[in-house]
Amino acid sequence: MAKLLIASLVDPATHPGGAGTYTRGLVAALRRNHTVDLIGPLHPPPGPWYRSRQLASLAKSCFSELPAKALFARQGEFEQRILERAHAHHYDAALINSSDMLWALDVLPSDMPTVLIAHNLEHQLLVQQLGSSFLHRIFKAEIAKQRCYEIAGFSRVRGVIFLSTTEMAWGCTQIPGLRGLYVPPLFTEPPIARTRQPSARLRLGFLADFAWWPNRQNWMWLLNEILPNVHRSIEVHVFGRQSDKIPTRDRVVAHGFARELQVVWNRVDIMMCPIRTGAGVNIKLAESLYHGVPVLATPHALRGIEYQSGAGLKILDSAEEWVSFLNSSQAGLLATQVPSEKLSRQFAVDRHVEKLETFILEILRGRDQEIDTGPSPLIDCSSTPSRFIHSP
Structure with a gap:
């Protein structure tokens, strides 16, 4: 030792x-x-x-x-x-x-x-x-x-x-x-068991530290390029430090810093990782996959991660692709999936x-x-x- x-x-x-x-x-x-x-x-x-x-x-x-x-x-x-x-x-x-x-x-x-x-x-x-x-x-x-x-x-x-x-x-x-x-x-803790409540709306989540400038840029892309063009019934739940200080619009709920991840997982059907800037690895994407939450992500959000494909993960690049997917029945299907063991267990200590x-x-x-x-x-x-x- x-x-x-x-x-x-x-x-x-x-x-x-x-x-x-x-x-x-x-x-x-x-x-x-x-x-x-x-x-x-x-x-x-x-x-x-x-x-x-x-x-x-x-x-x-x-x-x-x-x-x-x-x-x-x-x-x-x-x-x-x-x-x-x-x-x-x-x-x-x-x-x-x-x-x-x-x-x-x-x-x-x-x-x-x-x-x-x-x-x-x-x-x-x-x-x-x-x-x-x-x-x-x-x-x-x-x-x-x-x-x-x-x-x-x-x-x-x-x-x-x-x-x-x-x-x-x-x-x-x-x-x-x-x-x-x-x-x-x-991650050392066991994956958190989710208790999702039925909802007529597709509930989308974004968890990030908004005190860091790349996350603020990524949010503005989502806010301005994607959400105005999604015409189905949705709710967007935003969590993380300084999330209560970012610009919002209709259908967006900013929760501020979340002390318990289970609160986050239980409120959403799909976690979004609209990452277009930043280096290293997207920690929140890894955390979501590890805890069995389906993820919609950009290719940049997956950069540097070893395993990048499987059930429970959808990768789309352009704003047009995101809008088309979120307006389709495929988004509802992703919400029912659980990330594959290969995707989730790669983050187990x-x-x-x-x-x-x-x-x-x-x-x-x-x-x-x-x-x-x-x-x-x-x-x-x-x-x-x-x-x-x-x-x-």
Whole structure:
């Protein structure tokens, strides 16, 4: 049994978003065979003065080798406590929970094996957020810096845990020989038994953290492009942090943050995942499938998930396809289906404990191998092949 330290920006016990959900499942899997300690900042994101600190980090990035996202996450008190904890206790390895925290490599003991948990490819999120606007041109250097920072971090750690098969393939292409492991969102509790009440209306659900900008964009696509053109009798139930602050229309009920998932599952016939922007893996889609709720999703919502087809899952891309489906009898048929075992069980923690254990043991066995732990977290972009800089 190894003793592991996880440095994490999010507290898995309290964080309401996808990062907290994923971290809870991964920690539960690791604790099957190891002792796990977590350390986080005194003021987890967003924390006080959130927007002001974002702007300050962006300004500092112009004069720093670190990108703005890393500077934002690099709080002095957090850095000091990681340093003290790692050196005061004997840990066999450390896990860094997010690419935003790769700076932690410079405060951890140089001989300590480290693993990165890559929730997203942050530079790809930046590209999506800025789009093709003039802001993309203004922040082109920042995007390139973030990209180099991530690639350099992948090179320095002993291994990387990816949520997404797509992003793992990208990482292994950029860093030949990278030790990567795909671990999807994991759930330890038994699937919740649904008690749906009969309804003359088709009840559609959308569960998301609306404090995160991609989810707000995805909701606006659903609100403006799809719902006005669905002419059958429907109710749309929206759940999640800040869902009570989003724009709505007739037939939409915003419930705010849902503390009990069973409340969500019992109110809907079909969960919708209208995801068109965002990186990593759609945690809410995984959660819905695991708990046996049929899902209507875009292809982007399934990106990076291993098994993507089966009963209880309908994948449609364009707004026209969504409208046509929701107006048809096929939507009622989907509402009666239960996701196949192959779809749902891929997110069960027991399916991944063994391969996770093998991965950790390989990391620990490599402890005495010579590795590069140089102080600079950045690749010299001037000497980096063009594919490292320009392709997202």
